[in-house]
Each structure stands twice: as C-alpha cells, then as structure tokens.
Amino acid sequence: MIVFLLAYFGLNYLGQGNEPTISYTEFSREVGAGNVATIYSKGDAIQGQLKSPRANPEGGGTYSKFRTQRPAFATDKLWQELSSHGVTVTARPVVQERSFLSNLLISLIPIVILAAVWIFFARRIGAGLGGAGGMFGRKPPPKPVGPRPDSKRTTFADVAGIDEVKGELDDVVDFLEHPDAYRRMGAKLPRGVLLAGQPGTGKTLLARAVAGEAGVPFFSASASEFIEMIVGVGASRVRELFAEARKVAPSIIFIDEIDTIGRARGSGASMSGHDEREQTLNQILTEMDGFSGSEGVIVIAATNRADILDPALTRPGRFDRVVNVAPPDRGGREAILRIHTRDIPLAPDVDLPQMARVTPGMTGADLANLANEAALLAVKRKQDQVTAGDLSEALEKVQLGAERTLVMPEEDRRRTAYHESGHALLGMLQPGADPVRKITIVPRGRALGVTMSTPEVERYAHSEEYLRGRIIGALGGMAAEDVVYGVVTTGAENDLEQVTNIARGMVARWGMSERVGRLSALPSDAQQAYGLAAAPHTLDVIDGEMRRIVDECYEEALHKLREHRGRLDALAGALLESETLEEAEAYRIAGIPRLAKESETA
Numbered sequence: 001m002i003v004f005l006l007a008y009f010g011l012n013y014l015g016q017g018n019e020p021t022i023s024y025t026e027f028s029r030e031v032g033a034g035n036v037a038t039i040y041s042k043g044d045a046i047q048g049q050l051k052s053p054r055a056n057p058e059g060g061g062t063y064s065k066f067r068t069q070r071p072a073f074a075t076d077k078l079w080q081e082l083s084s085h086g087v088t089v090t091a092r093p094v095v096q097e098r099s100f101l102s103n104l105l106i107s108l109i110p111i112v113i114l115a116a117v118w119i120f121f122a123r124r125i126g127a128g129l130g131g132a133g134g135m136f137g138r139k140p141p142p143k144p145v146g147p148r149p150d151s152k153r154t155t156f157a158d159v160a161g162i163d164e165v166k167g168e169l170d171d172v173v174d175f176l177e178h179p180d181a182y183r184r185m186g187a188k189l190p191r192g193v194l195l196a197g198q199p200g201t202g203k204t205l206l207a208r209a210v211a212g213e214a215g216v217p218f219f220s221a222s223a224s225e226f227i228e229m230i231v232g233v234g235a236s237r238v239r240e241l242f243a244e245a246r247k248v249a250p251s252i253i254f255i256d257e258i259d260t261i262g263r264a265r266g267s268g269a270s271m272s273g274h275d276e277r278e279q280t281l282n283q284i285l286t287e288m289d290g291f292s293g294s295e296g297v298i299v300i301a302a303t304n305r306a307d308i309l310d311p312a313l314t315r316p317g318r319f320d321r322v323v324n325v326a327p328p329d330r331g332g333r334e335a336i337l338r339i340h341t342r343d344i345p346l347a348p349d350v351d352l353p354q355m356a357r358v359t360p361g362m363t364g365a366d367l368a369n370l371a372n373e374a375a376l377l378a379v380k381r382k383q384d385q386v387t388a389g390d391l392s393e394a395l396e397k398v399q400l401g402a403e404r405t406l407v408m409p410e411e412d413r414r415r416t417a418y419h420e421s422g423h424a425l426l427g428m429l430q431p432g433a434d435p436v437r438k439i440t441i442v443p444r445g446r447a448l449g450v451t452m453s454t455p456e457v458e459r460y461a462h463s464e465e466y467l468r469g470r471i472i473g474a475l476g477g478m479a480a481e482d483v484v485y486g487v488v489t490t491g492a493e494n495d496l497e498q499v500t501n502i503a504r505g506m507v508a509r510w511g512m513s514e515r516v517g518r519l520s521a522l523p524s525d526a527q528q529a530y531g532l533a534a535a536p537h538t539l540d541v542i543d544g545e546m547r548r549i550v551d552e553c554y555e556e557a558l559h560k561l562r563e564h565r566g567r568l569d570a571l572a573g574a575l576l577e578s579e580t581l582e583e584a585e586a587y588r589i590a591g592i593p594r595l596a597k598e599s600e601t602a
C-alpha cells in the first residue's frame with residue numbers, strides 16, 4: 001500500500017515543470033500551423049502538447065509539451081480557430097504552482113475515496129449477499145453444514161471421554177429427530193444450550209455431533225465475527241442467521257465464543273465496540289425469545305468464560321441449560337487417543353493406556369494434536385507404523401510448543417489429590433453429612449479439583465451438627481495439606497469463603513451461639529433500611545464466635561485426618577491413579593460404609 005502511494009504521487013508531481021512557457025502568440029501560431037495536438041486549460045492557464053517538437057526558446061533541445069497563459073483580451077475566436085484546425089480541446093483543472101504538501105494531499109484524495117468505496121462494498125458483500133468479502137479477513141456468512149454425502153458426518157462416536165456431557169445432550173438430539181412428537185405433547189423444549197469449558201475440550205465437536213446424530217443442518221458462527229463489523233451489521237447478520245436456520249428447521253445454530261458479546265454489561269468492555277456488542281447480543285436474545293419453542297431451532301453456544309456471562313443469557317427460555325465440558329480423566333484420554341489413532345497404523349509397542357497415564361491435564365484437542373504429530377514423525381522417518389517412541393517424542397514436542405503447561409506437574413497433582421481426599425474423607429466420616437458423589441482431580445474452571453456431595457433428598461432445615469459437619473468438610477482440603485505437607489497453599493480460597501458464610505449464619509442469623517444469643521445480629525438489607533444495625537460491640541462478639549467455631553472445626557478436621565491417615569493415603573493414591581472416583585468406588589477405597597441412609601431420616 002505504501003509503495004503504491006509514493007509511486008502515484010511521484011508521477012503526478014514530477015510530471016510537471018519540464019515544459020517551457022511559450023508566448024500566447026507562439027501558441028496561436030502553432031495552432032494556426034495545425035501543430036497542436038492537445039491542450040488542457042484551467043481558467044486562463046493552458047498546457048498542451050505539440051504534434052511535432054519545436055526548438056526550445058528557453059534553452060537547448062526541443063519541446064513538445066508547453067504551457068502558456070491566455071491573455072484576458074483573447075476572444076472566443078480562439079475556439080473557432082482551434083476547432084477549424086482540428087485541435088483536440090480538453091478542459092480540466094491543471095495542478096499548477098502548488099506546494100509540495102498540497103500536491104501530496106490532492107494526490108491522496110482519489111486513493112482515499114477509492115479505499116472508502118472498496119471497504120464499503122467489501123463489507124456489504126461480506127455481510128449481506130453471501131459473496132466473497134474476504135479482503136478484510138471477514139468470513140463469508142455461515143453456510144449450513146448439513147449431512148453431506150461427500151464428508152463423513154460427525155456423530156457421538158467421534159466424541160470420547162465426556163460421556164456425561166453426551167448424556168445431557170441426548171434429549172436435544174431426540175427432540176431434533178422427532179420435533180412433531182414433542183409438538184403434539186405441547187412440550188416446551190430447550191432453546192439454548194450453553195457449553196462451558198476450557199478451550200479444546202471438544203465443545204465445537206460436540207455441537208457438530210448433536211447435529212450429526214440428529215441429521216439436521218448445522219450453522220456455525222463465531223461471536224467475535226459479529227462485532228468485527230461496522231456498527232449495525234452484527235445484529236443484521238444474527239437476524240439472517242436465524243432466518244436461514246428457521247427455513248430449514250429442525251436445525252442447529254452454533255455460536256462460538258459467546259462471551260465476546262455476552263459478557264456482563266459493564267465488565268471491562270471497551271468504550272468502542274460496546275454498542276455493537278450490545279446490539280448483537282440483544283438481537284440474539286430477541287431471536288431466541290421469538291422462538292415459539294416448537295420451531296426446532298436449537299442454539300448451542302460455547303464459552304470458556306461462563307463466569308463472566310451476562311445473566312440475561314442464562315435466563316429461562318434462553319441458554320437455560322448449561323453443560324460443563326471438563327477435560328477428560330485418564331480413562332477419557334485413553335478413549336480419545338483411540339479415536340484419533342483410528343486411522344493410524346500403530347506398532348505393537350504402542351501402549352495407549354500408558355500414554356493416557358502420562359498426559360494428565362491434556363484436552364481432547366491436545367491429544368488429537370499429539371496423535372497427529374506422532375504420525376508426522378513416522379512419515380518423516382519413512383516408517384509404516386507409529387511407534388511408542390514417536391508418541392513420546394511427539395508429546396515432548398507438543399509440550400514444548402504449548403504456551404500453557406499441558407501436563408500438570410506431578411507435585412501439584414499429588415497435593416490436589418490429598419486436598420480433595422481430605423474434603424471427601426471428612427465428608428464420609430461425618431455422621432449426617434451429605435454423601436460424597438464424586439471426587440476428581442481433573443481441573444475445571446479455576447478449581448484444580450472438585451469433591452461433590454449432594455443430599456439424598458432436599459433438606460430445608462439444618463441442625464447445628466450438620467452445619468459443623470459442612471464446615472469440617474470444607475476445611476478438610478486445607479487440613480489434609482497441613483497434615484501431609486505441613487504447609488497450606490492458596491488452593492483453599494473458595495473453601496474458606498464457604499466456611500465463613502456458614503459460620504456467620506450460625507452465629508448471627510440462626511441463634512446457634514450462646515454469647516450472641518437468639519438475635520438476628522447481622523441486620524438484613526430490610527432491617528438496615530430501618531436504621532437497624534448491630535452495635536460495634538456485637539460485631540466484635542460475632543467475630544469472636546465465628547472464629548471459635550471455625551477453629552474448633554479445624555482442630556477436629558486435623559484430628560480426624562491424622563486418625564484416619566491410612567484412608568487418606570488410599571484415597572489420594574486412587575485419585576492419582578484414575579483421577580476421578582465415583583461414589584461407590586470412593587466409599588469402598590476409604591473402607592467406609594455409606595452412613596447417609598440412616599441419617600437422612602433424622
């Protein structure tokens with residue numbers, strides 16, 4: 001672009017000033033002699049070109065280009081004379097006696113106009129007409145990727161290691177397959193499904209597989225595409241996208257990176273582009289609200305920042321189903337490796353279970369990449385099979401090339417395994433506590449691991465003993481690190497938040513502290529509105545009581561974990577091995593009978 005500009009400017013500027021200025025008389029003589037081919041005039045200034053060159057009056061050589069000035073007294077006879085001698089007259093402004101700068105500016109004008117027109121049309125074409133508006137990196141509007149005969153369609157068989165997630169999408173598939181059956185029953189269907197999970201966990205793949213399973217067209221767009229555009233276009237593209245999808249319903253619309261337009265308003269949005277974002281988001285919401293619910297268009301959106309999404313997005317009737325897509329555990333990684341080595345001839349020494357063992361933390365995309373790198377190595381070495389050596393070399397390469405640490409350091413895994421085992425073990429030991437459903441050290445979101453326990457039946461009132469049990473369980477992670485390593489890490493932030501909330505409730509809201517008494521000691525918002533606030537002295541007492549409860553619970557947690565150290569080690573070891581333990585397995589490994597059943601009736 002720069003090169004083009006200079007060349008254009010240079011030509012224009014250097015092209016003048018060479019020609020001599022001749023007298024008007026001489027000019028008339030040349031006209032009379034029939035030797036003038038062309039003239040340009042502006043006002044009284046004339047530039048022209050002779051048919052055959054003349055000797056230069058101002059110096060040596062000859063000239064054929066010239067300039068002259070028409071005297072004010074020249075009459076219109078000139079015109080007659082010119083025409084009678086067949087002179088081609090072109091009237092047009094001539095650049096003359098201008099500064100370097102104004103010449104430059106004038107030279108730029110046509111380019112600026114051209115560029116503006118160019119951009120305008122490129123965008124128009126790209127935005128609306130389905131043409132090739134690729135000049136500015138814009139993608140053409142999404143075309144449905146339906147079941148095409150030439151390409152293999154993606155199905156659930158192509159997705160591995162995230163079986164629970166597939167299960168959650170089964171009914172979406174069923175609905176897309178038999179929309180009429182649902183319609184007849186008057187059943188309302190999910191309109192939007194939000195897939196939340198870190199990059200590379202297979203969200204796009206999953207959405208594609210839902211379409212493939214149901215055999216319906218798949219429209220895919222990335223939310224960031226919408227806001228790259230000039231204002232107003234994002235929303236109209238959304239409108240088109242939905243119109244297209246409705247035409248061929250049942251169908252799926254997939255919107256990747258929904259967080260780029262769906263982040264909560266006012267959360268770090270830049271000033272520019274803000275409107276466009278909001279308009280586009282509103283258009284999506286409007287389209288979804290406009291669904292009658294039985295049209296058969298399902299919107300699947302993906303994000304790796306579910307935490308920053310505008311709550312408007314997850315309201316009922318919109319993306320009201322949120323499905324978390326976590327990275328795979330060991331078994332899952334093995335299954336994914338199998339899928340991605342389906343078409344690769346493997347040498348007998350390849351041990352996929354072992355590969356799965358040494359790749360904790362890797363996502364499906366990482367593993368697909370790993371398999372491909374190994375195949376590339378084998379080709380380079382002219383082997384006809386991929387060997388275990390290729391795979392481990394590929395692993396090294398993939399890890400070196402990655403920006404983030406793909407494989408969690410063993411040190412962190414061990415610590416996480418103990419942390420989660422601490423939560424779980426105390427949950428299992430505590431009479432009356434909610435049963436432990438699942439323990440995992442597969443990181444999700446910002447958590448390095450998760451221990452889930454949910455009540456068998458919904459409880460509406462909690463005893464003091466139950467609440468203390470919850471606090472002890474929540475402190476269990478920290479306590480386990482304390483017992484095993486003698487130091488604690490930052491991994492317990494969330495746990496402490498929970499602990500604090502429960503303790504505050506016990507002391508200040510539920511009358512479970514002798515010293516504070518049966519007072520609602522921390523005013524609710526409503527009470528504050530009436531000017532009711534706790535006395536400073538009361539706040540001190542509350543603080544002291546909360547500390548006392550939490551300290552007592554922590555002592556008990558430490559005590560119990562020391563007492564049951566063997567169980568703690570067993571759980572942590574099993575977690576390191578398989579990364580995820582389901583309820584029955586967890587209780588078996590800890591050697592604890594499930595107590596939950598009896599206590600639930602209490």
Ligand SMILES: Nc1ncnc2c1ncn2[C@@H]1O[C@H](COP(=O)(O)OP(=O)(O)OP(=O)(O)O)[C@@H](O)[C@H]1O
Pocket residue numbers: 158159160161162198199200201202203204205206256302304336339363364365366368
């Ligand atoms: N669970 C899985 N099973 C099989 N292959 C997987 C799985 N997860 C990811 N992959 C492989 O990784 C590729 C990339 O995954 P995909 O694009 O679906 O991830 P994503 O979660 O949508 O990532 P992003 O957030 O970066 O868009 C897939 O095309 C597939 O080859």
Ligand SMILES: [Zn+2]
Pocket residue numbers: 419423477478491492495
């Ligand atoms: Zn924890």
